Amino acid sequence: MPPKPKTDAERQQLRTLILDAARELFAARGVEAVTMREIAKNIGYSSTAIYLHFKDKEALIRELCDTDFLALASKLHRILEIANPVERMMALGQGYAEFALTHPNHYRIMFMSQRPGCSPEDSKVPQGNAEHDAYAQLKLVVQDVYDKGLFIEELTDTDLIAQTIWAAIHGVCSLEISLANDAWVNWSDISARISLMQQMILRGLIKAA
Amino acid sequence: MPPKPKTDAERQQLRTLILDAARELFAARGVEAVTMREIAKNIGYSSTAIYLHFKDKEALIRELCDTDFLALASKLHRILEIANPVERMMALGQGYAEFALTHPNHYRIMFMSQRPGCSPEDSKVPQGNAEHDAYAQLKLVVQDVYDKGLFIEELTDTDLIAQTIWAAIHGVCSLEISLANDAWVNWSDISARISLMQQMILRGLIKAA
DNA sequence: TTGTTAAGTTAACAGTGTTAAATTAACGGT
DNA sequence: ACCGTTAATTTAACACTGTTAACTTAACAA
Numbered sequence: 001m002p003p004k005p006k007t008d009a010e011r012q013q014l015r016t017l018i019l020d021a022a023r024e025l026f027a028a029r030g031v032e033a034v035t036m037r038e039i040a041k042n043i044g045y046s047s048t049a050i051y052l053h054f055k056d057k058e059a060l061i062r063e064l065c066d067t068d069f070l071a072l073a074s075k076l077h078r079i080l081e082i083a084n085p086v087e088r089m090m091a092l093g094q095g096y097a098e099f100a101l102t103h104p105n106h107y108r109i110m111f112m113s114q115r116p117g118c119s120p121e122d123s124k125v126p127q128g129n130a131e132h133d134a135y136a137q138l139k140l141v142v143q144d145v146y147d148k149g150l151f152i153e154e155l156t157d158t159d160l161i162a163q164t165i166w167a168a169i170h171g172v173c174s175l176e177i178s179l180a181n182d183a184w185v186n187w188s189d190i191s192a193r194i195s196l197m198q199q200m201i202l203r204g205l206i207k208a209a
Numbered sequence: 210m211p212p213k214p215k216t217d218a219e220r221q222q223l224r225t226l227i228l229d230a231a232r233e234l235f236a237a238r239g240v241e242a243v244t245m246r247e248i249a250k251n252i253g254y255s256s257t258a259i260y261l262h263f264k265d266k267e268a269l270i271r272e273l274c275d276t277d278f279l280a281l282a283s284k285l286h287r288i289l290e291i292a293n294p295v296e297r298m299m300a301l302g303q304g305y306a307e308f309a310l311t312h313p314n315h316y317r318i319m320f321m322s323q324r325p326g327c328s329p330e331d332s333k334v335p336q337g338n339a340e341h342d343a344y345a346q347l348k349l350v351v352q353d354v355y356d357k358g359l360f361i362e363e364l365t366d367t368d369l370i371a372q373t374i375w376a377a378i379h380g381v382c383s384l385e386i387s388l389a390n391d392a393w394v395n396w397s398d399i400s401a402r403i404s405l406m407q408q409m410i411l412r413g414l415i416k417a418a
Numbered sequence: 419t420t421g422t423t424a425a426g427t428t429a430a431c432a433g434t435g436t437t438a439a440a441t442t443a444a445c446g447g448t
Numbered sequence: 449a450c451c452g453t454t455a456a457t458t459t460a461a462c463a464c465t466g467t468t469a470a471c472t473t474a475a476c477a478a
Contacts, residue, residue: 032241036435046458048436057435112321112387127393135394152412155405160397164381164405171380172373178321184336185344188369196364196373200413203361245466255427257467266466 015053017043023064027105031061061109066124068106072099073125073134080130080137085144086206090198092141093169096134097194100173112174138162145206152207165201172197224262226252232273236314240270270318275333277315281308282334282343289339289346294353295415299407301350302378305343306403309382321383347371354415361416374410381406 021042025034036057040047054060076095082088100107109115130136142162145151155161172193180187187193230251234243245266249256263269285304291297309316318324339345351371354360364370381402389396396402 035433037433048459049457051436052456112383114387114390157397157401159395160401160405163384163394163397163402164409167380167384167402167406168377168409169380170384171376171378174321174383175372175376175379178323181323185372186368188366188372192366192369193372193376196369197376200373200377200409202413204409204411204413244464246464257428258426260467261425 011053014045018045018050018053018060019064019067022060026061026064026109027103030105031057031109058115062115063124064106065109065115068103068110069123069125069134070132072096072110073132073137075099076134076137077131080140085141085148086150086202089141089145089165090202092138093165093198093201094194096169097173100170101176101190104177107173107177111170112177135162135166138166150206152205155205161205165205168197168201169194220262227254227259227262227269228273228276231269235270235273235318236312239314240266240318267324271324271332273315274318274324277312277319278332278334278343279341281305281319282341282346284308285343285346286340289349294350294357295359295411298350298354298374299411301347302374302407302410303403305378306382309379310385310399313386316382316386320379321386344371344375347375359415361414364414370414374414377406377410378403 018039022034022039025039025042036050037047040050050060054063076092076099079088079091079095082091100111126132128136130140139158139162142158142165146155146158146161151161172190176190176193179185180190227248231243231248234248234251245259246256249259259269263272285301285308288297288300288304291300309320335341337345339349348367348371351367351374355364355367355370360370381399385399385402388394389399
């Protein structure tokens with residue numbers, strides 16, 4: 001209630017207060033279901049106060065999305081230390097899937113919805129950086145496996161390979177997130193599905209030992 | 210404007226008029242972006258007239274969704290005539306992907322968004338029927354390949370196999386639909402991605418010739 | 419000529435994201 | 449000690465959404 005010239009630190013504090021409240025609500029019920037007024041009420045401010053710090057709801061979502069990308073990359077980063085490149089590649093897929101299924105609503109925003117015009121320059125995630133960009137991490141591993149001659153002969157396009165591996169894991173995760181509660185299909189255990197997909201990647205792309 | 214007791218045929222006619230208008234708009238811009246008033250205006254009725262024929266927007270979407278499921282199954286049905294079971298399985302994946310990428314907004318509704326409580330009994334699509342249920346078709350093919358002993362030894366759960374194949378193809382399609390316009394990734398050609406995924410399924414699950 | 423009833427429309431409600439206008443309080447200069 | 453200026457915040461309000469209630473209109477049956 002008391003308005004006064006605030007220091008940058010205080011401004012930043014409120015900013016992250018908003019972000020934290022929004023993240024929690026979004027993660028719990030998805031972005032569509034959460035209202036600006038609700039976010040504001042949760043932190044004891046008026047809804048319009050949010051607009052002093054974020055252009056609109058989309059900007060708020062986008063910023064959270066960016067931090068999620070960083071969180072994913074950070075989670076995957078330690079996996080890059082595994083020595084065996086193939087093993088490392090598999091562990092990366094496993095870690096990715098864990099992230100997706102632990103934070104389904106975040107994953108939804110990140111990879112399952114078309115956010116309009118997400119140009120790389122206005123994003124805070126440094127593209128191509130192996131430390132903060134999950135796709136770059138995957139490409140790195142794929143390149144390593146390729147350099148060691150472990151992929152089957154026909155495969156030469158590492159971008160194509162990386163995108164296919166990504167699609168495979170993403171397929172399991174996104175299907176689980178969207179349709180797990182659908183009685184239509186007699187779903188197998190999700191961990192079994194991930195495991196078989198990993199096995200398929202291995203047998204499908206890697207030379208027989 | 211002229212209200213009079215209508216025959217069932219006339220009622221049905223208006224029903225499908227609404228459905229057709231809605232389908233076109235939904236397909237063009239997605240369900241979220243299209244408004245009930247807009248649908249109504251497109252067919253020269255008041256927005257509330259729609260509610261005489263559909264409980265709410267969700268019911269309208271769901272009905273369209275059902276016909277899309279039937280359309281998919283119908284498209285895939287002819288593929289089932291291919292004699293070679295493995296070849297048939299691959300063709301099924303190809304046809305599925307074609308459907309997804311030709312009707313991205315329909316595919317979105319069908320497989321990429323959690324419609325609340327889609328219980329099978331109130332749907333018009335007969336579950337398990339090989340003619341009208343695409344998943345049943347896939348399971349049929351997988352079972353056939355299994356019965357002929359063409360999968361690698363370890364694989365015994367045909368449900369798990371079917372779901373993994375589905376996830377693989379779905380992964381390529383849904384990633385394309387959600388993120389194709391994302392400058393983040395240097396995307397390979399979509400047909401190459403589908404092709405490699407098919408190859409991965411083949412090498413990953415089928416016995417070496 | 420009436421009711422009655424179905425088909426449709428207009429008016430209205432509650433809720434959304436968002437913006438414009440007011441309010442409040444702290445600061446700097448005189 | 450006052451007084452603008454200015455930043456932070458709130459209240460009002462707008463344009464829009466899906467949806468429901470209330471009303472209108474026309475055709476049939478008695």
